[in-house]
Amino acid sequence: MKKLLLGSTALVAGGLLAAPAMAADPIKIGVGGYYQFYAIAGNIEGFYGTPTLLGGAGAGFNLPGGAQPSVQYKGIQFIQEGEIHFIGQSKLDNGTTVGLTVELEGWNTAISSSAAGVPGSVRQIDEAYLFAFGDWGRLEFGSRDQGSYRMYYGAASALLGWGWFQHNSSFNWASSAQLANPAQAAATFFTIGGQYQDVNRITYFTPRFSGLQIGVGYAPKINVAPSATLTRGLTVGPTTGMAGVCGFNDATTASNCPTNDNSYQDMFDVGANYLNKFGDVTVALFGAFSYINFVPSYNNNAFTAATGVNLAPWKQWVVGMQFGIAGFTIGGSYGYDNNGIGGNYYTGQASESRKWVASIMYETGPWQMSFGWGHVNTDNGNGASAMTMGAGGANMGGTSALAMVGAAGTAAGNFGTDPFAGAATFGGYAADKWELGVNYALGPGIKLVGGAIMWNVSGPVNGTQGNSWAAMLGMDLRF
Numbered sequence: 001m002k003k004l005l006l007g008s009t010a011l012v013a014g015g016l017l018a019a020p021a022m023a024a025d026p027i028k029i030g031v032g033g034y035y036q037f038y039a040i041a042g043n044i045e046g047f048y049g050t051p052t053l054l055g056g057a058g059a060g061f062n063l064p065g066g067a068q069p070s071v072q073y074k075g076i077q078f079i080q081e082g083e084i085h086f087i088g089q090s091k092l093d094n095g096t097t098v099g100l101t102v103e104l105e106g107w108n109t110a111i112s113s114s115a116a117g118v119p120g121s122v123r124q125i126d127e128a129y130l131f132a133f134g135d136w137g138r139l140e141f142g143s144r145d146q147g148s149y150r151m152y153y154g155a156a157s158a159l160l161g162w163g164w165f166q167h168n169s170s171f172n173w174a175s176s177a178q179l180a181n182p183a184q185a186a187a188t189f190f191t192i193g194g195q196y197q198d199v200n201r202i203t204y205f206t207p208r209f210s211g212l213q214i215g216v217g218y219a220p221k222i223n224v225a226p227s228a229t230l231t232r233g234l235t236v237g238p239t240t241g242m243a244g245v246c247g248f249n250d251a252t253t254a255s256n257c258p259t260n261d262n263s264y265q266d267m268f269d270v271g272a273n274y275l276n277k278f279g280d281v282t283v284a285l286f287g288a289f290s291y292i293n294f295v296p297s298y299n300n301n302a303f304t305a306a307t308g309v310n311l312a313p314w315k316q317w318v319v320g321m322q323f324g325i326a327g328f329t330i331g332g333s334y335g336y337d338n339n340g341i342g343g344n345y346y347t348g349q350a351s352e353s354r355k356w357v358a359s360i361m362y363e364t365g366p367w368q369m370s371f372g373w374g375h376v377n378t379d380n381g382n383g384a385s386a387m388t389m390g391a392g393g394a395n396m397g398g399t400s401a402l403a404m405v406g407a408a409g410t411a412a413g414n415f416g417t418d419p420f421a422g423a424a425t426f427g428g429y430a431a432d433k434w435e436l437g438v439n440y441a442l443g444p445g446i447k448l449v450g451g452a453i454m455w456n457v458s459g460p461v462n463g464t465q466g467n468s469w470a471a472m473l474g475m476d477l478r479f
Contacts, residue, residue: 036080105125137207164359177463226339230341232404318335375431378430387461435453
């Protein structure tokens with residue numbers, strides 16, 4: 001689900017209810033999009049299990065020669081992602097332009113849904129929305145990234161599809177243990193709202209006045225769950241992740257919108273950026289805030305009584321800046337995310353993330369080169385569940401996968417000493433990512449891209465730790 005930045009020009013909308021105006025020409029649909037491909041070589045640290053770590057599910061399973069059951073990863077991989085965009089618009093006689101965009105995935109995504117009672121059906125439409133713009137600004141309605149997400153200015157990257165902002169959701173190069181770490185997920189985007197981008201919403205952007213532009217938005221419901229690692233498995237919304245349900249995190253529609261189902265609702269977001277040039281120096285400043293109310297269903301009281309997990313209104317904010325001179329762009333940002341979780345009822349501790357990133361990029365002719373570093377600290381107010389590994393059977397072809405031990409059913413057990421009986425383990429999460437990128441424009445819309453990344457991820461249990469690195473070479477096509 002690549003999120004494409006369409007530029008930093010004034011966005012905005014308004015004035016649609018003026019006197020009727022006829023378009024000079026009907027809407028005609030054009031085709032655009034992108035495609036990215038990378039060949040990757042490197043290393044992802046594997047995860048090892050012992051009979052103790054395997055717990056009850058695998059305690060009786062042993063490999064020949066005393067080898068430990070484990071998950072290991074190949075050092076070579078080919079990855080791809082792309083979308084085909086159908087875009088049409090027409091300009092009315094009153095000067096307002098009205099149009100629509102529908103984005104079709106150009107690959108079989110990893111995000112599936114149980115739509116229409118068909119388990120595993122794959123959603124293929126990413127964003128779908130209508131827009132209107134004129135001298136009054138720009139208005140968007142439908143499934144689209146929130147305006148505050150797209151207005152970001154901070155760390156820049158020449159490693160297209162990776163980077164610090166509109167990171168492809170399937171480009172990670174990380175183990176399942178690393179991916180279970182909430183700080184690692186937070187380090188894939190340094191703007192706000194990366195967890196819930198494409199729900200149905202309305203967004204308005206003002207015209208740019210003296211370099212300043214403001215964007216505001218509203219979504220009735222966000223049907224997405226916080227990190228299961230941070231909530232110890234407590235879930236929200238009984239229909240989270242299903243197409244055809246209000247608040248689904250991609251283009252969909254729904255017959256109704258339940259409210260008392262342990263879900264996040266009424267999202268408001270606001271963002272602003274300021275662009276200017278002083279002599280030879282360009283300046284970009286950015287700030288954004290979002291708030292989503294949480295409406296409980298009171299169906300999880302027993303779970304909360306045992307663990308103290310407390311879901312709460314979801315709050316995020318971020319500030320960033322960029323400076324450019326003589327082909328160099330230096331930028332960074334600092335952000336906060338409470339991850340939709342309040343302080344634990346027993347410990348009083350939160351599960352908040354604080355994240356910062358900095359980068360430098362140089363551009364000359366057809367070349368772009370960049371280097372950056374990003375870091376995330378995530379608190380662990382609810383404690384972590386131990387990670388176990390299922391052996392997948394003693395025969396050849398069996399697979400192993402990480403699973404979280406269920407939380408204890410009582411507060412005494414939760415704050416006990418046996419993690420494999422559901423006791424919590426405390427200690428924070430952290431993730432560091434280093435990235436080097438280079439791209440060269442071979443022609444209009446055709447870039448050769450190369451670079452390297454390195455992850456260092458740590459956590460309180462071994463199922464949230466790991467390191468990885470990779471070098472890569474690929475292509476980025478825009479049409």
